[in-house]
Amino acid sequence: MANKNLVAARANKQDEFYTQLNDIEKELTHYREYFRDKVVFCNCDDPYESNFFKYFALYFNALGLKKLIATCYDGSPIAQQELPLFADESNEPKKKAYKVEISEVPDMDGNGATDLTDVKLLLKSSDHNVKAELKGNGDFRSPECIELLKQADVVVTNPPFSLFREFISVMMKYKKQFLVIGSQNNITYKDIFQYMRDNELWLGYKSGDMSFRVPDYYEPRETRFWVDGEGNKWRSLGNICWFTNLDIQKRHEELILVKNYSEVEYPMYDNCDAINIAKVNDIPCDYKGAMGVPITFLDKYNPDQFEILGLDDHHVAWRGKGPELNGKVIYRRIIIRNKKTQIV
Numbered sequence: 001m002a003n004k005n006l007v008a009a010r011a012n013k014q015d016e017f018y019t020q021l022n023d024i025e026k027e028l029t030h031y032r033e034y035f036r037d038k039v040v041f042c043n044c045d046d047p048y049e050s051n052f053f054k055y056f057a058l059y060f061n062a063l064g065l066k067k068l069i070a071t072c073y074d075g076s077p078i079a080q081q082e083l084p085l086f087a088d089e090s091n092e093p094k095k096k097a098y099k100v101e102i103s104e105v106p107d108m109d110g111n112g113a114t115d116l117t118d119v120k121l122l123l124k125s126s127d128h129n130v131k132a133e134l135k136g137n138g139d140f141r142s143p144e145c146i147e148l149l150k151q152a153d154v155v156v157t158n159p160p161f162s163l164f165r166e167f168i169s170v171m172m173k174y175k176k177q178f179l180v181i182g183s184q185n186n187i188t189y190k191d192i193f194q195y196m197r198d199n200e201l202w203l204g205y206k207s208g209d210m211s212f213r214v215p216d217y218y219e220p221r222e223t224r225f226w227v228d229g230e231g232n233k234w235r236s237l238g239n240i241c242w243f244t245n246l247d248i249q250k251r252h253e254e255l256i257l258v259k260n261y262s263e264v265e266y267p268m269y270d271n272c273d274a275i276n277i278a279k280v281n282d283i284p285c286d287y288k289g290a291m292g293v294p295i296t297f298l299d300k301y302n303p304d305q306f307e308i309l310g311l312d313d314h315h316v317a318w319r320g321k322g323p324e325l326n327g328k329v330i331y332r333r334i335i336i337r338n339k340k341t342q343i344v
């Protein structure tokens with residue numbers, strides 16, 4: 001019964017969303033330069049189930065990685081019933097949190113191409129590759145995972161959704177480079193927003209819809225849930241994005257502005273001196289004051305072009321809800337200023 005309750009509590013947190021290899025590959029093509037001679041740490045990733053581990057094992061040589069570390073959390077409700085991504089080992093029960101460290105991925109088939117999806121083979125293939133039990137539960141905040149974090153150059157994972165803010169604060173505390181998946185809703189939390197405002201954190205390439213495989217015990221839902229031909233359960237979320245502090249080309253692309261400011265089209269908020277912009281594409285090219293834009297602006301944000309002044313207000317430290325327009329509280333707004341406009 002206790003175990004049933006534990007599983008239910010974990011299910012409520014909605015933390016078990018497994019990222020598809022395809023989504024990882026598409027995003028990671030933009031960051032290749034950051035991995036040469038680097039230690040990559042996937043710290044919410046059971047090697048037997050995680051496509052992040054699989055991606056870095058597959059591309060270990062192509063990226064020129066120095067080392068790949070993955071730690072598995074023993075709180076994972078699928079412990080001992082792994083998703084069979086790595087089919088050869090799926091029947092080997094996992095009882096404890098453990099780490100895997102990969103320092104060498106030999107060309108096993110001798111044809112120059114490495115296609116390793118078998119962790120056991122990967123571990124056998126080199127004395128430098130190790131698997132070891134952890135003393136604790138593999139929590140990314142635990143002392144031994146923090147010791148591994150200190151060794152790492154870049155952390156890449158999809159952390160538990162319920163611990164996203166804590167995860168980012170750990171990355172910041174240890175001054176790590178990272179690329180992680182999270183919900184766009186995180187942007188409206190004070191700590192996360194402030195990192196974004198201060199250009200310590202920004203969005204990666206893909207934003208929007210993403211599908212994730214979920215464990216069998218996840219309850220069916222009316223929307224954004226399906227079971228595939230092999231009986232695997234899936235969920236999709238519409239507000240997923242990548243968060244990173246790795247510099248990317250996209251962040252240096254100028255947003256083309258074609259509209260002109262007019263008092264009628266761009267009313268001032270009731271409780272903050274900024275004009276309201278209904279859609280990101282409507283940002284006028286000739287307004288130099290404060291403007292409130294939808295949160296989706298962050299997907300287009302170029303810090304050379306715009307300055308972020310605040311969330312919902314730039315006069316008070318934290319309003320915590322959208323600004324008021326014609327007596328009504330509207331959706332959350334990022335208050336920005338165009339650094340290049342000199343006109344109005």
Ligand SMILES: C[S@@+](CC[C@H](N)C(=O)[O-])C[C@H]1O[C@@H](n2cnc3c(N)ncnc32)[C@H](O)[C@@H]1O
Pocket residue numbers: 015016017018019043044045046049050051052073075076077138139140141157158159160161163
């Ligand atoms: C959103 S899932 C993603 C799993 C994997 N990274 C992927 O992308 O497929 C988050 C994972 O973190 C694990 N987890 C939950 N709490 C954790 C913690 N405190 N420390 C480390 N991992 C944790 C969960 O069990 C789950 O497997």
